[in-house]
Amino acid sequence: MSKWSDDDVILYDGVCIFCSRWVRFVAARDTAKRFRFTPIQSDYGAKLARAFGIDPGDPDTNAVVHGGEAFVKSDAALTVLSQLPGWGWVRMLFAVPKPLRDRVYSLIARNRYRIFGKYDACFVPDAELRARVIE
Template sequence: MTLRKTSPWPDDDLILYDGVCVFCSRWIRFVAARDVERRFRFTAIQSGYGTRLAQAVGINSDDPDTNAVIHGGEAFFRSDAALTVLSNLPGWRWVRVLRAVPKPLRDAVYGLVARHRYRIFGKYEACFVPDAEMRARVME
């Protein structure tokens, strides 16, 4: 599932994530700490902006089962989203080789973690509040 190149989402290099998921919020902090060029921006699916983006790309904002990244005018989901983000971070370009792993297998592992993320990692009562530096990169 991708956005058509003819009508891309207006913001590129944007990561949509579950803001109440502890694992997902840590993922965002992981990316922000390594993104020295500050190319990626973030939006929680629970924000107004994030909900609109989720609806535009076909994610149920009430029960998200994936994160997404808009990159190059396309939306990437599940393992493709994670690999797209990682492969654009300094020192992590090597993860591109993981695309050789069949997508159904990669997405099955992703889905297993996604289904059990609250039980394994926990859940915030509300979206985590980023520090001042990261807040400039958050779109609400």
């Protein structure tokens, strides 16, 4: 994947209820406040998405920039989780073959609106989380 100057930025679909819950889940456990978030619907998020080959109009993955590199699909989720206090054990899931992990990830991603729903507009985080959102 390409390099990106900002580090520890999570790109997510801001109208996806599941994705927004993912952001709140990470933020609540990220006691060091290392991760920042950007909805793909924002100017910054769309630019980041395009830089990594993700269609901002039809996102099929979230992504995270960590260590200057972008990770997508299951690699993104496992990379983020493995950086959270008490979640280091998920690193062992990298042993599961990537095609299998990504197949499961893609199945959920393709059906996320149908299963979890969709907001009419990007969700608005509370003030504390808002300070960690890049638009």
